[in-house]
Amino acid sequence: MDADVIIIGAGLAGLVATNELVRAGKRVIxxxxxxxxxxxxxxxxxxxxxxxxxxxxxxxxxxxxxLDLAWQDWQGSAGWxxxxxxxxxDEWAQKWGRAYVEFAAGEKRSWLQxxxxxxxxxxxxAERGSLSAGGHGNSVPRFHVPWGTGTxxxxxxxxxxxxxxxVDLRFRHRVDELVxxxxxxxxxxxxxxxxxxxxxxxxxxxxxxGEFELSAQxxxxxxxxxxxxxxxxxxxxxxxxxxxxxxMVTGVPAHxxxxxxxxxxxxxVRLVNRDRMWHYTEGLQNWNPVWPGHGIRIxxxxxxxxxxxxxxxxxxxxxxxxxxxxxxxxxxxxPDLVEYDYSWFVLDQTIIKKxxxxxxxxxxxxxxxxxxxxxxxxxxxxxxxxxxxxxxxEGADFVVADTLAELVRGMNALTxxxxxxxxxxxxxxxxxxxxxxxxxxxxxxTIGIQNSRRxxxxxxxxxxxxxAILDPRHGPLIAVRLWIVTRKTLGGIQTxxxxxxxxxxxxxxxxxxxxxxAAGFGGGGAHGYNALEGTFxxxxxxxxxxxxxxxxxxx
Ligand SMILES: Cc1cc2nc3c(=O)[nH]c(=O)nc-3n(C[C@H](O)[C@H](O)[C@H](O)COP(=O)(O)OP(=O)(O)OC[C@H]3O[C@@H](n4cnc5c(N)ncnc54)[C@H](O)[C@@H]3O)c2cc1C
Numbered sequence: 001m002d003a004d005v006i007i008i009g010a011g012l013a014g015l016v017a018t019n020e021l022v023r024a025g026k027r028v029i030x031x032x033x034x035x036x037x038x039x040x041x042x043x044x045x046x047x048x049x050x051x052x053x054x055x056x057x058x059x060x061x062x063x064x065x066x067l068d069l070a071w072q073d074w075q076g077s078a079g080w081x082x083x084x085x086x087x088x089x090d091e092w093a094q095k096w097g098r099a100y101v102e103f104a105a106g107e108k109r110s111w112l113q114x115x116x117x118x119x120x121x122x123x124x125x126a127e128r129g130s131l132s133a134g135g136h137g138n139s140v141p142r143f144h145v146p147w148g149t150g151t152x153x154x155x156x157x158x159x160x161x162x163x164x165x166x167v168d169l170r171f172r173h174r175v176d177e178l179v180x181x182x183x184x185x186x187x188x189x190x191x192x193x194x195x196x197x198x199x200x201x202x203x204x205x206x207x208x209x210g211e212f213e214l215s216a217q218x219x220x221x222x223x224x225x226x227x228x229x230x231x232x233x234x235x236x237x238x239x240x241x242x243x244x245x246x247x248m249v250t251g252v253p254a255h256x257x258x259x260x261x262x263x264x265x266x267x268x269v270r271l272v273n274r275d276r277m278w279h280y281t282e283g284l285q286n287w288n289p290v291w292p293g294h295g296i297r298i299x300x301x302x303x304x305x306x307x308x309x310x311x312x313x314x315x316x317x318x319x320x321x322x323x324x325x326x327x328x329x330x331x332x333x334x335p336d337l338v339e340y341d342y343s344w345f346v347l348d349q350t351i352i353k354k355x356x357x358x359x360x361x362x363x364x365x366x367x368x369x370x371x372x373x374x375x376x377x378x379x380x381x382x383x384x385x386x387x388x389x390x391x392x393x394e395g396a397d398f399v400v401a402d403t404l405a406e407l408v409r410g411m412n413a414l415t416x417x418x419x420x421x422x423x424x425x426x427x428x429x430x431x432x433x434x435x436x437x438x439x440x441x442x443x444x445x446t447i448g449i450q451n452s453r454r455x456x457x458x459x460x461x462x463x464x465x466x467x468a469i470l471d472p473r474h475g476p477l478i479a480v481r482l483w484i485v486t487r488k489t490l491g492g493i494q495t496x497x498x499x500x501x502x503x504x505x506x507x508x509x510x511x512x513x514x515x516x517x518a519a520g521f522g523g524g525g526a527h528g529y530n531a532l533e534g535t536f537x538x539x540x541x542x543x544x545x546x547x548x549x550x551x552x553x554x555x
Pocket of ligand 1: 008009010011012013014031032033034038040041042043044045046047048049050173174175176222223224225251252253255256257259260359360361488515516517518533534535536537538540
């Protein structure tokens with residue numbers, strides 16, 4: 001045996017499983033197709049948002065949260081409906097969902113603290129949902145931001161893997177096959193890729209320079225999702241979300257290629273819920289790309305007006321920051337929009353200053369570099385955060401103008417589609433703007449803005465007072481063209497509550513475990529159809545920890 005356990009993929013889930021195994025005195029080989037610069041995978045690039053329930057940070061901001069409320073929200077979002085028959089796709093997904101919410105309401109924060117993770121006092125209100133108590137969405141703010149953003153989550157685990165002799169890191173080793181002996185997984189086989197010293201995130205060469213085979217008592221698949229491969233995303237795109245876009249931007253590095261999932265499926269491992277995915281509708285083309293087609297997601301506050309490609313305000317629940325897949329469905333299934341792959345935010349300088357955050361560790365240098373003074377200057381200052389201003393100035397999707405006529409001309413010129421009519425957009429903006437003069441309103445978005453400002457965190461950091469967008473004192477006017485940005489894979493390898501991978505008969509494949517995005521964040525779909533945000537890193541932590549602990553008991 002070359003090791004006790006082989007881990008496929010050096011992302012967060014693989015690193016957390018490794019951490020548990022090493023603590024239990026086991027020897028681990030991590031096999032990773034990228035180079036050493038990429039240790040930590042997607043988590044390093046992430047914003048780092050973490051879903052916690054009833055935390056001291058929430059309480060300090062006056063938020064009353066509970067396990068019951070979070071579970072109500074989670075179930076409303078998940079909508080698990082594949083529970084019938086002999087081995088239903090949602091059987092383990094639902095159990096993992098419940099276990100995860102209990103973890104988030106219980107041990108998660110203290111355990112993360114023990115691992116060296118530290119949180120800022122910021123709690124965001126992500127994914128407010130579909131506007132009903134029992135439906136999708138977070139009833140309260142739960143999105144906790146750690147110091148270091150994503151690096152603050154991934155690096156403590158990466159450091160431990162780098163530092164110990166118990167871990168053998170095999171970079172530029174790509175697994176092409178699981179090795180079975182008498183029906184049990186006993187190793188992996190694959191290709192040694194040519195050395196490549198590209199910086200983190202840059203897509204690397206796939207030139208093969210050799211072969212390898214490694215053996216162990218067990219193997220963990222923690223190879224991530226499919227978001228880097230648009231063809232795979234289109235292949236699994238569900239009919240319920242309409243037509244897949246022809247053009248998307250890519251919210252994950254190229255190594256999130258989904259290849260290992262198909263290899264596992266071809267070798268008899270059961271994959272479920274492959275049609276469930278989590279792609280955002282507020283994607284920008286990165287003016288300074290790291291990976292091919294690099295897209296950045298705007299984490300929007302509630303005030304921008306959202307227009308479709310034809311210049312019509314989106315129907316509910318198409319409000320910024322509310323319902324990711326509800327909005328995606330509107331954009332991809334409205335018949336006269338299907339041929340257009342973009343929509344628009346229309347806003348003003350006052351809104352962009354406070355309400356635009358960009359997802360990604362590199363887009364938030366204040367928090368990533370743990371610089372409190374810069375954080376306060378950036379989030380409470382008079383200008384928009386530096387990275388947002390950079391996008392406004394350099395980004396291919398921004399139009400800035402002093403008058404609406406000029407703005408609409410710029411929007412039409414940007415797309416070349418000439419679909420936008422100034423009078424129609426003016427009428428809609430004026431109708432919206434007339435609603436903001438009272439502290440109450442019949443306009444759902446205006447009600448949402450006022451609601452948001454009742455939460456101290458949003459009032460301080462994320463939501464401007466309701467005001468007329470056409471009021472020149474808030475100018476200039478800004479339009480942002482938004483693309484679909486690929487990101488998370490919600491389905492995956494079906495696993496039981498120990499993280500053991502199952503086969504088509506619902507039985508564990510001996511010697512095989514799965515964790516992280518590859519396992520649908522637990523059970524092949526712990527989120528169900530929708531996510532509450534901040535739950536992906538958490539899902540990797542929880543599934544990696546569970547698989548690592550279970551394995552430590554058996555190898
Ligand atoms: C910009 C960005 C922002 C995000 N923000 C948040 C957030 O705020 N909150 C949140 O909860 N989540 C967020 N996420 C999502 C979260 O980061 C990911 O879901 C999570 O990190 C996935 O971790 P993983 O270990 O499952 O997979 P990955 O990080 O994808 O790691 C898998 C690794 O496996 C390797 N691999 C794949 N196939 C093979 C093979 N055949 N052989 C060898 N190696 C292989 C890959 O190269 C990769 O290094 C964000 C993601 C991004 C990109």
